[in-house]
Amino acid sequence: MQIKPFRIEHYFGKYEFTAKFLLSSSDAESRTIQELLDLEPGSHDRLLSLWCGYTESPGAPELREAIAAIYKQLHSNDILVVASAEEGIFVLYHALAGPGDHIIVETPCYESALEVARSTGAQISEWPRSCENGWAHDFAALEKLLQLNTKIIYINTPHNPTGLLMPANTFKQVLSLASSRGIIVFSDEVYREIEHDPAMRLPAACDGYEHAVSLGSMSKTYGLPGLRLGWLASRDPEIIRRCLEFRYYTTICNSAPSEFLTALALRHRQVLAQRNLEIVYRNLPLLDAFFRQRPHLFEWSKPNASTIGFTRFKPERDVFSFCEEVVRDSGVLLLPGAVYDQPRHIRFGYGRKNMPEALAHFAAYLDAHS
Ligand SMILES: Cc1ncc(COP(=O)(O)O)c(C=O)c1O
Structure with missing residues (x-):
């Protein structure tokens, strides 16, 4: 690689x-950690008695439940908990793409969204935005990038680095374009739930389209990057299965204390x-x-x-x-x-x-x- x-x-x-x-x-x-434990009576003792053995590879059941509750249509089986969104990016691209595939990446972007995609050997096209037109999304340009072998479209909203939301209409258009061709949408939503006007929150891609994967993280909105916990959420069981198979080669399973603290934090997100x-x-x-x-x-x-x-x-x-x-x-x-x-x-x-x-x-x- x-x-x-x-x-x-x-x-x-x-x-x-x-x-x-x-x-x-x-x-x-x-x-x-003290502030997190103060959110729930009894949690201090529960943390101290936590068993530090291996954990379940898809993520602890109580944690997957707390994550599934963020979404409208998802159940705990639709969640794969990973050791950070960064691992989610690595696992998803390498589990699902390789030479012969084509991936479209919205740019500018968090660098691994582009470079990890490239490292799979897939052909990469950028869907560029620029400051000259206020970082607008050119949907017609995205349509022109499609190829017969386009496997994944990566989008990121709210967006790093501009801090802008994708307009709701464009978001819908991207999902329906992908749906019409069976393309996976990899939607980086690590900044979801910190929209400055919560009424502007977009639906999660995994709720809107069955072959979409929403990427979540404890790092940004919730301010807990030291827990190193993130997740992939999708209603497509084959996507979750393949990502799980791949993550056996990365971290196998998550840190037990991080899973405990993340579940607690998400219940009070x-x-x-x-x-x-x-x-x-x-x-x-x-x-x-x-x-x-x-x-x-x-x-x-x-x-x-x-x-x-x-x-x-x-x-x-x-x-x-x-x-x-x-x-x-x-x-x-x-x-x-x-x-x-x-x-x-x-x-x-x-x-x-x-x-x-x-x-x-x-x-x-x-x-x-x-
Ligand atoms: C858009 C985006 N995706 C993913 C990540 C990775 O987040 P994590 O800290 O959960 O690995 C970041 C971190 O800066 C990011 O900005």
């Missing part, structure tokens, strides 16, 4: 645990998501005002979901080296768009409690260097 270096993770690996202020994190504010949404409601107006006060420097399509947004940096200078200078000189971590093949952009994150402080430090840096 050939695979390129993962530029996003490489950049974070370099700075995330040394930079003082994280202004580009993709996840919402986290919590301690509205509490977790609501606290994080409130952080977004406080932070996003500050970030938006910051950009509007500096129209000569920044331009963005204001996000309507998630904890991230993607901003064009207007000055004619190398944005990658600018971001490296900022973190080195001010301790504020930004993510340069070059890691998404968007070299004029910067990704910002607004899901952390201390974002106002991080933003103030970035503002001071800009003022000192203007």
